[in-house]
Amino acid sequence: xxxxxxxxxxxxxxxxxxxxxxxxxxxxxxxxxxxxxxxxxxxxxxxxxxxxxxxxxxxxxxxxxxxxxxxxxxxxxxxxxxxxxxxxxxxxxxxxxxxxxxxxxxxxxxxxxxxxxxxxxxxxxxxxxxxxxxxxxxxxxxxxxxxxxxxxxxxxxxxxxxxxxxxxxxxxxxxxxxxxxxxxxxxxxxxxxxxxxxxxxxxxxxxxxxxxxxxxxxxxxxxxxxxxxxxxxxxxxxxxxxxxxxxxxxxxxxxxxxxxxxxxxxxxxxxxxxxxxxxxxxxxxxxxxxxxxxxxxxxxxxxxxxxxxxxxxxxxxxxxx
Amino acid sequence: xxxxxxxxxxxxxxxxxxxxxxxxxxxxxxxxxxxxxxxxxxxxxxxxxxxxxxxxxxxxxxxxxxxxxxxxxxxxxxxxxxxxxxxxxxxxxxxxxxxxxxxxxxxxxxxxxxxxxxxxxxxxxxxxxxxxxxxxxxxxxxxxxxxxxxxxxxxxxxxxxxxxxxxxxxxxxxxxxxxxxxxxxxxxxxxxxxxxxxxxxxxxxxxxxxxxxxxxxxxxxxxxxxxxxxxxxxxxxxxxxxxxxxxxxxxxxxxxxxxxxxxxxxxxxxxxxxxxxxxxxxxxxxxxxxxxxxxxxxxxxxxxxxxxxxxxxxxxxxxxxxx
Numbered sequence: 001x002x003x004x005x006x007x008x009x010x011x012x013x014x015x016x017x018x019x020x021x022x023x024x025x026x027x028x029x030x031x032x033x034x035x036x037x038x039x040x041x042x043x044x045x046x047x048x049x050x051x052x053x054x055x056x057x058x059x060x061x062x063x064x065x066x067x068x069x070x071x072x073x074x075x076x077x078x079x080x081x082x083x084x085x086x087x088x089x090x091x092x093x094x095x096x097x098x099x100x101x102x103x104x105x106x107x108x109x110x111x112x113x114x115x116x117x118x119x120x121x122x123x124x125x126x127x128x129x130x131x132x133x134x135x136x137x138x139x140x141x142x143x144x145x146x147x148x149x150x151x152x153x154x155x156x157x158x159x160x161x162x163x164x165x166x167x168x169x170x171x172x173x174x175x176x177x178x179x180x181x182x183x184x185x186x187x188x189x190x191x192x193x194x195x196x197x198x199x200x201x202x203x204x205x206x207x208x209x210x211x212x213x214x215x216x217x218x219x220x221x222x223x224x225x226x227x228x229x230x231x232x233x234x235x236x237x238x239x240x241x242x243x244x245x246x247x248x249x250x251x252x253x254x255x256x257x258x259x260x261x262x263x264x265x266x267x268x269x270x271x272x273x274x275x276x277x278x279x280x281x282x283x284x285x286x287x288x289x290x291x292x293x294x295x296x297x298x299x300x301x302x303x304x305x306x307x308x309x310x311x312x313x314x315x316x317x318x319x320x321x
Numbered sequence: 322x323x324x325x326x327x328x329x330x331x332x333x334x335x336x337x338x339x340x341x342x343x344x345x346x347x348x349x350x351x352x353x354x355x356x357x358x359x360x361x362x363x364x365x366x367x368x369x370x371x372x373x374x375x376x377x378x379x380x381x382x383x384x385x386x387x388x389x390x391x392x393x394x395x396x397x398x399x400x401x402x403x404x405x406x407x408x409x410x411x412x413x414x415x416x417x418x419x420x421x422x423x424x425x426x427x428x429x430x431x432x433x434x435x436x437x438x439x440x441x442x443x444x445x446x447x448x449x450x451x452x453x454x455x456x457x458x459x460x461x462x463x464x465x466x467x468x469x470x471x472x473x474x475x476x477x478x479x480x481x482x483x484x485x486x487x488x489x490x491x492x493x494x495x496x497x498x499x500x501x502x503x504x505x506x507x508x509x510x511x512x513x514x515x516x517x518x519x520x521x522x523x524x525x526x527x528x529x530x531x532x533x534x535x536x537x538x539x540x541x542x543x544x545x546x547x548x549x550x551x552x553x554x555x556x557x558x559x560x561x562x563x564x565x566x567x568x569x570x571x572x573x574x575x576x577x578x579x580x581x582x583x584x585x586x587x588x589x590x591x592x593x594x595x596x597x598x599x600x601x602x603x604x605x606x607x608x609x610x611x612x613x614x615x616x617x618x619x620x621x622x623x624x625x626x627x628x629x630x631x632x633x634x635x636x637x638x639x640x641x642x643x644x
Contacts, residue, residue: 201492201499203618232617233492235499237369240361241342263503267361 032313055162065288066118125246181299193220194244199258218299247291325598330432333604337374378600385599388573389553393527401574402559405464409471410441411563431561438560496569496622512561519554524588571629
């Protein structure tokens with residue numbers, strides 16, 4: 001091809017292509033585009049616009065899930081204060097403590113002179129967050145209610161912390177893993193599942209909890225969803241009546257075991273078949289990146305159950321198939 | 322009156338045994354009890370519902386008897402193991418066992434709760450003693466003070482305990498029959514039997530105490546010995562109950578008044594009546610707690626407080642009309 005022809009082609013097509021190329025670049029690079037725009041203003045889950053002049057260097061996290069996300073984004077070094085429950089990753093334990101999730105010490109936080117406080121509307125007391133804001137400390141509240149929102153929050157915090165590329169990359173990876181774990185359960189038998197956060201007394205995860213979502217994403221049926229309240233307390237008889245096929249036990253800290261007087265109910269398929277599975281408590285209760293790991297575990301356990309019950313009695317899974 | 326009360330208790334037990342998420346037909350229940358069938362319905366009935374109902378009857382009866390004793394002892398209608406700080410002491414004793422020994426319901430638990438109850442009762446007694454003797458008003462006042470202090474100790478223990486060491490402590494503290502297993506009934510039974518029989522033997526003394534210390538002494542009663550025995554026995558009852566089923570309020574305060582309306586204030590009649598009435602009341606409250614709650618289970622202590630106050634008012638009004 002001669003030089004003249006090449007130029008002619010360029011002359012004909014370039015003017016039309018240019019806007020498309022620019023738009024494409026913006027669309028692909030949007031998070032990075034936003035990072036370049038520090039100072040930035042980002043609305044948090046309360047609807048409050050948080051303004052940052054530069055990427056924050058002194059960050060306080062008021063929830064274990066948020067601490068995990070900050071480390072995931074590679075910004076763990078910017079943390080100057082975390083709660084006493086922040087134990088993942090191991091490096092989080094070395095960060096100075098500012099109290100608990102429900103009782104953060106405002107004075108201690110102010111003394112750390114943070115340029116950003118990450119909080120949640122679910123566990124952190126609203127008036128303490130307000131007190132921090134009145135002292136001129138920007139507070140960014142995140143309160144994801146389901147797995148998709150958790151992953152979206154990771155992306156948003158990436159932008160906020162000046163690690164947008166890392167944020168979208170990690171979010172993409174998590175979305176892929178979640179999709180994979182979810183797909184394995186499509187069009188299969190739905191086992192009755194009970195997710196227990198305490199075994200004595202028996203307290204189950206009901207509707208509206210992350211555990212409830214994990215069960216339905218993994219293709220199970222949460223038998224505690226019919227009780228009102230997020231964490232209904234069940235009697236042994238209610239457990240027997242619900243006849244769960246699989247029971248997950250998730251202690252808040254350390255796993256308590258079912259007392260013997262409960263497990264001897266062989267009418268409950270999960271006890272009869274030994275399908276009582278222990279999960280790390282903070283894996284399934286923290287709205288952080290490891291929720292995807294929890295989904296993978298729950299999904300794998302239910303897949304195991306299906307493998308052992310190719311034609312399970314579908315008496316109460318009406319509507320399926 | 323006693324056949325009526327006994328029938329009420331039996332009715333409450335039957336109602337409680339027929340309420341629950343697993344459907345049990347009358348025939349299945351009959352077979353389970355008299356023919357020893359062994360299906361799910363039978364096992365639910367025999368090892369969950371009946372023990373729970375029996376536990377409710379024991380706990381309610383013991384609390385009511387203990388309330389009768391304290392009210393006679395202090396000649397004060399507001400006396401009750403709860404208000405006197407005795408329940409608080411028992412809770413501290415029971416929590417100490419769970420914290421320092423083992424969280425299991427060992428037969429030791431009621432004993433330590435009794436120890437806590439007796440110690441706090443003794444503290445109240447000594448604190449309110451003056452040269453002129455022990456005045457009922459001062460006893461109540463000191464009971465409230467000691468009770469508040471013990472509540473703080475309970476909160477400290479629950480907050481500072483290592484996680485998982487006292488599982489379900491909050492539910493237990495709200496009063497809970499949820500762990501009514503045959504074993505717990507067996508653990509509690511000797512304590513309650515011993516306590517109620519002792520109180521019954523003391524009933525003549527309790528009658529005399531109502532006349533006042535001086536008159537009782539004149540009537541030939543060794544006042545101090547009867548008082549000490551009553552105090553210890555009532556503490557034993559309240560303590561053992563708290564150890565097994567936590568802090569259930571209102572029963573010890575209200576039921577004695579109800580029983581008094583029904584059978585008068587002679588203790589030989591009052592004590593058994595209060596026991597039956599207390600048992601029926603708590604079993605019904607527990608049935609209500611299980612049946613009415615959409616969120617799994619309610620702590621029975623919440624229901625006794627909710628159901629107790631209107632019942633109390635009704636009895637007061639009825640009483641007023643009659644006299």
